[in-house]
Amino acid sequence: MNVIIQSTLKTLQKSQVLLDHLSNNQLCDASVSPYYSSIGTHIRHILDFYDCIFTTDSENRVDLTARSRNKEVEADCECAQNYLNLIIGKLNSQSFDINEAVLVIDDLGLGKTEIPYTYGSLLAQANSHTIHHYAIINYIFDSLGIVINDEEFGYNPTTPKQTSVN
Numbered sequence: 001m002n003v004i005i006q007s008t009l010k011t012l013q014k015s016q017v018l019l020d021h022l023s024n025n026q027l028c029d030a031s032v033s034p035y036y037s038s039i040g041t042h043i044r045h046i047l048d049f050y051d052c053i054f055t056t057d058s059e060n061r062v063d064l065t066a067r068s069r070n071k072e073v074e075a076d077c078e079c080a081q082n083y084l085n086l087i088i089g090k091l092n093s094q095s096f097d098i099n100e101a102v103l104v105i106d107d108l109g110l111g112k113t114e115i116p117y118t119y120g121s122l123l124a125q126a127n128s129h130t131i132h133h134y135a136i137i138n139y140i141f142d143s144l145g146i147v148i149n150d151e152e153f154g155y156n157p158t159t160p161k162q163t164s165v166n
Contacts, residue, residue: 002098004123005091011130012050012091014153015043015084018137019077021148028075032143039140040074042133047073047080049126050087053119054094056102062122063105065112096123131156 018039019027027040048067056062072079098120105112117125131154138154141147 002096002120004098004120004127005096008123008127008130009088009091011127011134012084012088014134014150015046015130016081017150018148018153019043019081019084022077022146024075024077026144026146027077027080029140029144032140037136037140038074039137040080042137042140043080044070044073044083046130046133047083047087049129050091051083053122053126054087054090059103060101061103061105061114062117065105065107096120098123128156 022039027043028038030036030038030041045067048069049064051068052062052064052066055066070079070083073083074080096119098118100119102117102119102122104115104117104122106115107113135154
């Protein structure tokens with residue numbers, strides 16, 4: 001198994017940990033300003049991104065705008081865990097050639113466009129995208145008074161660690 005898949009699985013494992021400790025009410029609480037998004041919407045969005053990677057068309061294109069957006073995943077921890085397990089299962093069972101070219105369809109703000117990628121770059125982007133959404137989830141946790149015992153949750157591995165001052 002290559003390092004990109006290993007890193008992705010390690011990152012996604014954090015979703016399992018938080019889903020194991022949240023209630024459905026906490027998962028779908030959208031009361032935090034300024035965006036009023038819930039932990040569940042972020043988890044669903046993360047998993048939808050990965051799901052798109054596994055859905056190529058006949059021309060070997062991945063459309064990142066064609067997300068399933070299953071609202072049940074946003075509101076039900078068990079449904080979210082099932083979706084997470086599906087994605088993890090696919091990551092474990094598919095062998096990606098990280099150097100293989102793939103066209104990615106995305107909307108960068110000016111409409112859909114095709115971008116040449118490799119599977120390695122697409123999976124690396126998905127992992128960074130996940131960590132970015134974990135950071136947003138961390139803000140929601142803080143506002144809702146939810147404590148998770150993971151000092152690395154929501155931080156990119158390259159983020160400098162704060163040192164305590166005595």
